[in-house]
Amino acid sequence: MTATTLDDVERFDAAVARADVDAALSVVQDLLDGGLDPVGVMVDVIAPVQTRVGRRWQSGAWSVAQEHAATSVAVSALEAVARATQPQGRARGRVVIACAEREWHAVPAMIVAGALRTQGWQTMLLGASTPTARLSRYLQDLGPDVTAVSCSVAAGLPNARGFIEASTTAGIPVLAGGAAFGPDSLRADRLGATAWAADARGAAAAIEGLPLVVPAVPPLPGDLTREVAALRTAHDAVVDEALRRTGVAPAAVDGEDPMRESLDQAVHSVAGAVLTDDPRLLGDTAGWVSDVLRARGFDDPDAAVRDALVHAMREYPRAATMVGDHWPDVAPRSA
Known part of the structure; x- marks a missing residue:
């Protein structure tokens, strides 16, 4: 059994970045032939490169189309590993x-x-x-x-x-x-x-x-599940209200509407944080939202997003309190 090297990861990353399925499969096969166990190929090579793929879209370096093409290569590589797995x-x-x-x-x-x-x-x-x-x-x-x-x-x-x-x-x-x-x-x-x-x-x-x-x-507490269910039912309306509060007009670029998509994920995150009573989820999402918006030309979006969410969730007391207490005015850069 062998260990992966940085060169193995870089070779696979280069193939994924080019959306070159044949090259990616060649890297995977070389690793398997060299004695690396299938779990090592998946966890130590394919998984970290897929993380890079997501970060490239998040940072604005890649389009959605590039991300999807790269992911399809990773899927093909995983399928190849599965066929070789005993x-x-x-x-x-x-x-x-x-x-x-x-x-x-x-x-x-x-x-x-x-x-x-x-x-x-x-x-x-x-x-x-x-x-x-x-x-x-x-x-x-x-x-x-x-x-x-x-x-x-x-x-x-x-x-x-x-x-x-x-x-x-x-x-x-x-x-x-x-x-x-x-x-x-x-x-x-x-x-x-x-x-x-x-x-x-x-x-x-x-x-x-x-x-x-x-x-x-x-069962979870009834008042908690009722609020989360109501928030999920009203999800689109809450996102619309938050978007109006930011003052940003809907505008799709390259198939994306960055502010709407960010608020969409933020509202989902709040529902998850309320359901699990874990405010750390909001800090993680705030960092992601900040990265996405800044990379797409929004200056200092953090406080605006926080205020928009509090306003849009004013009829949902657990959610509004969670955001008011735990969504940062200045979001950390996500890892």
């Missing part, structure tokens, strides 16, 4: 892996699926933005041993709760992971997940300790 050790059970509804980033879930397959688990990957009703049908039809939910953006957190409810009602434990769950288990715990993992290697380790059967997750 399970190790004894056969395990079956895992259904899905991205929460409104979560369109499927690459992290693909990496987790690949890591679990190397450990002998049978995996069923449902893909991006899976509706809870669809997941429920799979749970009934397949009777998996574990449900794994991936959530990279805050918009998916309320729907991740729906996954957890559906799965634990059937007695099936839930493994949660992804950037939206944060750097520790707090949000996953508060949403009722059975376990949390920081990355694919952590998922492969955590799944070993899951119970065979779990009780249904207890």
